[in-house]
Every structure is written in structure tokens, then in C-alpha cells.
Amino acid sequence: MALAVLSDVVKRYDGKLIVDHVNFNIQEGEIFGLLGPNGAGKSTTISMICGLLKADNGEIIIDGVSVREKPLEVKKRIGLVPQELALYENMSAADNVSFFGKLYGLRGKLLKERTREALAFTGLSDRARDKPSTFSGGMKRRLNIACAIMHRPRLIIMDEPTVGIDPQSRNHILESVKLLNQMGSAVIYTSHYMEEVAAICDRVAIMDQGHIIACGTESELRERVAHEEKIIVKAANITPALVKELEQHPRVSRVEAVQDAIALYLPSSQSALQDILFIFAKHEGVIASLNIEEPDLETLFLSLTGRTLRD
Amino acid sequence: MNTWIIMMHELRRLFRSRTMLLNMLLLPLVLIFLLGASLSGVVGAKEAAKIEPVRVAVVNTGDGGAEASVMTKAFLETPEVKDILIPVETGSREAAESGLRTGKYAYAVIVPPGFDQGVQRGGQAELEFILGKDHTGNLVAGTAFDNFLRELNYKQAVAVTLGPQALTASSASAKNTGVVLGELNNGGKTYTAAQFYAASMLLMFLLYSGLTVTGSLFGDRENRTLLRINSMPVKDWQVFVGKMLGVGLVSILQCLAIILLSDWLFGVYWGNRPGLLLLFCLLMIIASMTLSVLVCLFSRTSATAANMISVLTVGMTFISGGMAPLPDSWVNSVGAFTLNHWAQQAIIRMMLHSGLEQLLPNLWVMCLISAVLFGAVIVSYRKVGYHA
Numbered sequence: 053m054a055l056a057v058l059s060d061v062v063k064r065y066d067g068k069l070i071v072d073h074v075n076f077n078i079q080e081g082e083i084f085g086l087l088g089p090n091g092a093g094k095s096t097t098i099s100m101i102c103g104l105l106k107a108d109n110g111e112i113i114i115d116g117v118s119v120r121e122k123p124l125e126v127k128k129r130i131g132l133v134p135q136e137l138a139l140y141e142n143m144s145a146a147d148n149v150s151f152f153g154k155l156y157g158l159r160g161k162l163l164k165e166r167t168r169e170a171l172a173f174t175g176l177s178d179r180a181r182d183k184p185s186t187f188s189g190g191m192k193r194r195l196n197i198a199c200a201i202m203h204r205p206r207l208i209i210m211d212e213p214t215v216g217i218d219p220q221s222r223n224h225i226l227e228s229v230k231l232l233n234q235m236g237s238a239v240i241y242t243s244h245y246m247e248e249v250a251a252i253c254d255r256v257a258i259m260d261q262g263h264i265i266a267c268g269t270e271s272e273l274r275e276r277v278a279h280e281e282k283i284i285v286k287a288a289n290i291t292p293a294l295v296k297e298l299e300q301h302p303r304v305s306r307v308e309a310v311q312d313a314i315a316l317y318l319p320s321s322q323s324a325l326q327d328i329l330f331i332f333a334k335h336e337g338v339i340a341s342l343n344i345e346e347p348d349l350e351t352l353f354l355s356l357t358g359r360t361l362r363d
Numbered sequence: 364m365n366t367w368i369i370m371m372h373e374l375r376r377l378f379r380s381r382t383m384l385l386n387m388l389l390l391p392l393v394l395i396f397l398l399g400a401s402l403s404g405v406v407g408a409k410e411a412a413k414i415e416p417v418r419v420a421v422v423n424t425g426d427g428g429a430e431a432s433v434m435t436k437a438f439l440e441t442p443e444v445k446d447i448l449i450p451v452e453t454g455s456r457e458a459a460e461s462g463l464r465t466g467k468y469a470y471a472v473i474v475p476p477g478f479d480q481g482v483q484r485g486g487q488a489e490l491e492f493i494l495g496k497d498h499t500g501n502l503v504a505g506t507a508f509d510n511f512l513r514e515l516n517y518k519q520a521v522a523v524t525l526g527p528q529a530l531t532a533s534s535a536s537a538k539n540t541g542v543v544l545g546e547l548n549n550g551g552k553t554y555t556a557a558q559f560y561a562a563s564m565l566l567m568f569l570l571y572s573g574l575t576v577t578g579s580l581f582g583d584r585e586n587r588t589l590l591r592i593n594s595m596p597v598k599d600w601q602v603f604v605g606k607m608l609g610v611g612l613v614s615i616l617q618c619l620a621i622i623l624l625s626d627w628l629f630g631v632y633w634g635n636r637p638g639l640l641l642l643f644c645l646l647m648i649i650a651s652m653t654l655s656v657l658v659c660l661f662s663r664t665s666a667t668a669a670n671m672i673s674v675l676t677v678g679m680t681f682i683s684g685g686m687a688p689l690p691d692s693w694v695n696s697v698g699a700f701t702l703n704h705w706a707q708q709a710i711i712r713m714m715l716h717s718g719l720e721q722l723l724p725n726l727w728v729m730c731l732i733s734a735v736l737f738g739a740v741i742v743s744y745r746k747v748g749y750h751a
Contacts (some may be wrong), residue, residue: 102594103594103751104590104593104594104750116486124597125596126597127594127595128596130594132591132594134587134591134594136587137586137587137590138586138587138588138590139586139588140376140586140588142376142379142380143375143376143379143584151368151372151590152591152595154368155365155368155369155592155595155596155597156595156596199591200591225736233372275397
């Protein structure tokens with residue numbers, strides 16, 4: 053059963069189309085990834101789901117309730133983890149969680165219990181009395197999550213929750229997302245890190261310039277670019293002439309050169325591998341390593357838009 | 364309920380800030396003390412100066428006690444003169460001069476030989492004065508003896524021109540001491556510099572509560588907590604009203620603290636109408652908060668809003684004559700358009716025990732200003748709103 057349904061959602065700013073007729077469903081108990089480069093329209097879509105922005109057109113239904121008609125009812129069912137930290141620096145971690153819990157209608161014993169639970173879930177129990185100003189970036193991110201989950205929402209929306217943090221905290225957050233999902237909440241996870249989305253999401257929608265350009269499970273999306281392989285050659289002495297000759301090869305569809313490495317996209321690596329090695333030898337390019345990679349979401353995004361996710 | 368939660372949160376947040384508490388409570392009291400003590404000559408009326416009796420060396424240059432001037436002695440023995448002059452008979456001019464040099468005497472009078480006889484014969488009354496080191500003593504004694512001589516010469520003139528009968532008639536009706544000490548401000552109450560600046564600083568700091576409004580409204584926007592609150596089941600107006608109630612309550616506590624502490628620490632008398640005083644303060648808080656909300660709703664950044672409110676606060680305090688009473692000029696006329704003007708005038712009048720009829724016009728003006736600003740806030744809020 054669909055927990056969230058977005059039908060033909062449109063948002064304009066100053067006449068410019070930011071979200072362009074977006075449609076997708078999120079099933080109960082699902083982790084749904086929203087992948088796209090900066091400025092793709094992910095945060096605007098999320099803001100409309102949370103009732104922070106009104107859609108110019110279309111309908112958003114969360115748990116059977118229309119965001120347009122009953123925004124407060126929808127907000128009770130949602131927990132938003134904003135992209136940027138939204139904390140009171142001069143209040144303790146417990147006071148932060150407790151204050152936001154009160155606004156979700158929690159009181160008395162239940163509030164205390166849920167505050168304790170949320171801090172324990174994010175691994176901050178022993179820092180409950182400390183102020184966020186004394187926390188590391190990763191700990192602040194975790195507290196940011198704790199403030200959004202203490203009311204046990206049906207749908208948790210995480211807007212790029214791992215931006216600018218250390219690998220340890222990133223892993224903790226990704227594990228937390230999986231755990232929250234196992235506890236029964238559906239999750240919308242936005243990111244421009246393809247690896248994160250691929251690792252934790254059941255389904256992924258790829259967004260670009262306000263459109264959903266692809267939507268499905270990771271394997272379904274890979275299927276769409278199964279015909280294309282990626283060869284990464286790390287080499288010394290990469291010259292413009294070498295790159296130009298590789299681009300002109302009839303079996304190579306695209307070439308990306310970055311400092312001491314070249315990425316080649318082609319339908320089948322086997323058929324052109326010998327030629328590629330010959331071209332490198334001809335231009336005196338000294339090969340250090342050569343990897344043939346399976347197509348991934350990055351490849352899909354590239355094949356659909358001609359750009360990388362981090363462009 | 365959400366409004367209550369946000370108000371309590373705002374109160375906790377504000378009371379946790381040491382800087383804010385210092386600015387709200389300590390700074391006004393320090394300013395009241397400093398301005399009240401240092402500018403006491405600029406504002407209000409001082410205590411009337413008390414004239415200390417002046418020691419006067421009296422030298423009768425005639426031959427012994429028989430030659431001593433009876434007229435001078437009679438003058439010096441009148442009760443009014445005794446209050447300000449202490450005559451000391453001195454044997455010689457040299458002794459008087461020596462006493463003046465050492466400070467034993469503040470003034471010396473040399474009575475020439477045959478002074479009384481000369482006057483009685485119709486001659487001009489003349490004494491020789493030697494000034495001492497103390498300017499005030501010279502002034503007091505000089506004035507008293509000048510009056511004495513003027514009186515004698517006046518009587519001489521009357522006797523010569525109108526005859527002795529006229530002199531008798533004028534003596535019967537006139538009081539001849541020549542010295543009467545008046546009392547300054549005998550007619551009513553006055554206020555001290557401490558009272559003036561207590562009222563002025565109270566109003567200025569109530570205006571500064573606008574900065575707390577700025578911090579409150581922009582703080583949540585800038586640290587993104589407003590975005591989170593907006594994603595929760597809370598109506599926008601509940602957030603806004605909760606915040607304003609929190610700031611308003613802090614301002615009321617600040618106002619009470621300034622009034623009570625200035626009374627306790629510096630003896631500032633706030634007048635005989637405590638209820639009306641609090642009503643004026645409440646209207647001032649409403650007016651300053653609503654003014655600040657308007658500035659905040661139409662400002663892009665907290666810095667812009669804070670600067671504008673600071674300029675308005677200091678500007679209005681100065682133009683209304685809150686820093687120092689202004690002379691009659693166009694600046695003083697412009698002062699009538701400031702919030703402080705009406706409230707300060709009313710508070711000073713309450714300190715002077717003015718009647719209710721003198722306070723009511725100020726009360727109505729303050730009510731009108733508050734109502735207009737309140738209305739403007741409602742209209743602006745509906746148009747602009749308060750959200751992330």
C-alpha cells in the first residue's frame with residue numbers, strides 16, 4: 053500500500069519551473085532514494101511533502117491525508133531531518149529533543165521516555181546534558197536526526213543527512229536509517245552520493261532539472277544501462293592527442309579524462325580493449341592499472357543527462 | 364498549548380543568556396547611577412545653598428570703646444545679620460590684616476573715627492572694607508555692609524530733603540535689617556537627576572526590548588530551527604505569538620526590576636501612582652515590540668533590523684530629551700513624535716505628584732500609538748507572515 057503519493061506536482065519560483073510534473077509513490081516500510089545533483093529539485097519536492105511549501109499544481113497524499121487540505125495532520129505523521137543542522141546551540145541535547153517532542157504533542161513520562169530512546173538510538177545518551185556547541189559535526193548530525201524521530205513518524209524524510217561528516221558518523225547514520233526502516237517507518241532519503249543511495253534504498257528516483265528521469269529498484273535502473281561498460285585506465289603521460297584519438301574510436305561512446313585517469317564508456321569492453329591498449333602505446337601513455345566496471349547509477353545518470361551527479 | 368510551549372521555551376532561552384541578562388538589568392542601573400550622579404547639575408533643581416556665617420573683623424579706629432560706632436554695633440546685632448556675620452572686635456588694623464592673611468577672619472571692616480557723629484551731622488556714611496581670601500565670604504559680608512551703608516545714606520537724604528519728621532515716619536514703617544534670606548523652590552516638588560535618568564533609561568531600555576524581538580524572530584530563522592518547527596504540527600501564528608509573549612514577559616520583568624532596584628539602590632522616587640506607572644510601561648513595551656516586529660518583518664537580515672532598531676531607540680531617546688533636557692527648538696518640537704516623549708513626560712509628572720488630568724492626555728496618546736502599531740503588525744503579519 054502506498055504511504056505517500058505524489059501526482060503531477062509542480063512548483064515554480066519567479067516563473068521558473070523548479071519541480072516539473074513529478075509523480076512517484078512510496079510504499080509502507082520502504083526506503084526511497086531521491087538522487088540528483090544540486091539544484092535538481094529534491095529539496096523543493098521534500099518541502100512540499102512536509103507542507104513547508106505549497107505545490108502550485110498536483111496533489112500530495114501522505115497516509116491517506118492530503119497535504120493541501122490537512123497540513124497539520126500530515127505533519128504529525130512526518131519527521132523531517134533538514135539538510136542543514138536545525139538545533140539550539142545553547143540548550144542541551146536532551147532539551148533540544150524534548151522541546152521538539154513537545155511540539156509533536158508528547159508530554160510527561162512519554163516525552164521523557166521518547167527523548168531517552170531517541171538519544172540512545174543516535175548514540176548520544178552519554179552526552180544528553182551537553183550542549184551541541186561542544187559536539188563534533190557527526191554528533192550534531194545525529195542529534196539532528198534524534199529531534200525528528202522521537203514521535204515515531206510513519207514517514208521520515210532525510211534531506212542529505214550525511215553532508216560534511218566523517219566516515220564513522222556516516223556509517224552510523226546509514227545504519228540508523230536501516231534500523232528505523234526495520235522499526236516500521238518509511239524513509240525518503242535524498243542525496244547526491246550515489247553510493248549511499250545504492251547501499252540503503254529499496255527504490256530510487258533520479259531527479260534532474262525538476263524532472264524524475266528514472267525510477268525503480270537499483271537493479272531495474274542498472275538494466276537500463278546494461279549495454280554500456282566503463283573502463284577506467286590510470287596512466288602517466290595522458291596527452292590531448294591521446295584523448296582525442298580515444299574519442300574518435302568508433303566503439304567508444306564517451307571519454308572523461310581526469311588528471312592521471314581516463315574513463316571510457318563503450319557497449320562492450322572486450323571488442324575494443326586491444327585497440328585501446330594500442331592507442332595508449334602509440335601515444336606513449338604508461339598504463340598503471342585498468343579496471344572494467346559494471347554500470348551503476350552514476351553511469352545511468354550520465355547516460356540520461358550527459359552530466360555527472362557531482363557536476 | 365503550542366503557544367504556551369513556545370513562550371516557555373523563549374523565556375528559558377532568554378534567561379540562559381548571561382549577556383542578555385547583563386544588558387537588560389545591570390546596564391540600565393549602572394547608567395542611571397552614572398548619569399544621575401554626574402549630570403545632577405544639568406537636570407532638576409539642586410538643594411538651596413546654605414550660607415555659612417562669615418567671621419568679620421571690626422576695627423573701630425576711634426579712641427577706645429567710647430569711640431566705638433553704636434550704629435555699626437546695632438546693625439551687627441540684628442538677628443538676621445547675626446545669622447550670616449560673626450563680628451569680632453579687633454584692636455587694630457594690623458591685627459585685622461594679620462587675621463585675614465591667616466584665615467582667622469574672612470572680612471574686615473574699618474570704622475573711621477567719628478563715624479556715628481559724621482552720619483548724624485548729615486555727612487555721607489563711609490566704611491573701609493578689606494577683602495579676605497574667600498570669595499563667598501567677601502560677597503556675603505560685602506552685600507550686608509553695602510546694604511547697611513545704603514540704608515544710612517538713604518535716611519540721610521530723606522532727612523536733608525524732607526526734614527526729620529519724614530525720617531521718623533519712614534523708620535516706623537520700614538524694616539531696616541537690609542538682609543532677608545529667601546528659600547529656593549519653596550512653592551512645590553522638584554525632581555532629581557537620578558529620577559530624570561531613571562525614567563529616561565527605563566524607557567530607553569524598554570525600547571531596546573525591540574532588539575530582543577529581533578534576536579527572537581531572526582534567531583530561529585538563521586539557525587534553521589524555524590524550518591524544523593514549521594515542519595511540525597504547529598500553526599505559524601502560534602510560533603509568532605508564543606515568541607512575542609515570551610519577549611513581552613521578559614520586558615515586563617525587566618521593567619519591574621529597574622523600578623524596584625533603582626528605588627532600593629539609589630532611592631529613586633517613582634511617584635504616587637504605581638498602577639498608572641506600570642500601565643505606561645506596558646504601553647511602552649507594546650509600542651516598542653510592535654515597532655520592532657514591523658522592522659523585522661520587512662528586513663532581510665537580523666543585522667539590518669538590529670541596526671535600524673538601535674538607531675530608532677537612541678534617536679527617539681535623544682530627540683525626546685531623554686539624554687538631557689533640550690532647549691525650546693525644532694528638535695524639541697520633533698520630540699513630540701517619539702514614543703519616549705509621551706511616556707517620559709507622564710512619568711516625570713507622576714514623580715511630581717501631578718493631577719490625573721495632566722496625565723490622561725499622555726495616556727490617550729500612548730494608547731493610540733500602541734493601537735495603531737498593533738494594527739499595523741496584524742496587517743503586515745497577514746501579508747508577510749513568519750516562516751522559514
